[in-house]
Amino acid sequence: MPTISVGVDDSLGLPASHALVQDGATMYVEIGLDKDFAPDSDGNPNLPPNQYPALVDTGAIESCIDYRLAERLGLPIIDSKVVSGVHGAAEVNYHLAQIYVPSLGFTAHGGFAGVHLVDGGQPYQALLGRTFLMHFKMVYDGRTGEVTISSD
Numbered sequence: 001m002p003t004i005s006v007g008v009d010d011s012l013g014l015p016a017s018h019a020l021v022q023d024g025a026t027m028y029v030e031i032g033l034d035k036d037f038a039p040d041s042d043g044n045p046n047l048p049p050n051q052y053p054a055l056v057d058t059g060a061i062e063s064c065i066d067y068r069l070a071e072r073l074g075l076p077i078i079d080s081k082v083v084s085g086v087h088g089a090a091e092v093n094y095h096l097a098q099i100y101v102p103s104l105g106f107t108a109h110g111g112f113a114g115v116h117l118v119d120g121g122q123p124y125q126a127l128l129g130r131t132f133l134m135h136f137k138m139v140y141d142g143r144t145g146e147v148t149i150s151s152d
Helices: 016-023 067-072
Strands: 003-005 026-032 052-056 064-066 077-085 088-101 106-115 126-128 137-141 146-150
Touching (some): 067 088, 067 106, 088 126
Parallel strands (some): 052 126
Antiparallel strands (some): 026 052, 026 088
8 A cells, every 4th residue: 555755855945844844744635526436436536637735634633625626616515514723613614525635546525624724824725634544644753854644
């Protein structure tokens, strides 16, 4: 099974450990809705090939999608709930979607909270929370800036 690096390097002109603090563990994902996708199959969803930056966020319970991206992609609203973050509680729409991680061959599917990532100054279009991480092993070495995620 794959092991991927989601850490950073020193290409930003910062030591990798400092760049990891600034940018976080990031991977690229595809986001959309393939209505014919069968979650129990071995196949992957047929999504637009656009790749979006996603932060691996151990502080988030659920995975989330930027609400403006969800609207642009026409992802249907299936619910609304109150969620809580560092700025307090707010009601957000939940969108039916798939988040496909090509580097891991993994698809998260279901309802994703539409949150204000870009409006809040974040460079990410999605957060991959603990509902994502429960399927993987993550090793985070803050001293070196190396972060790996594997399915073994």
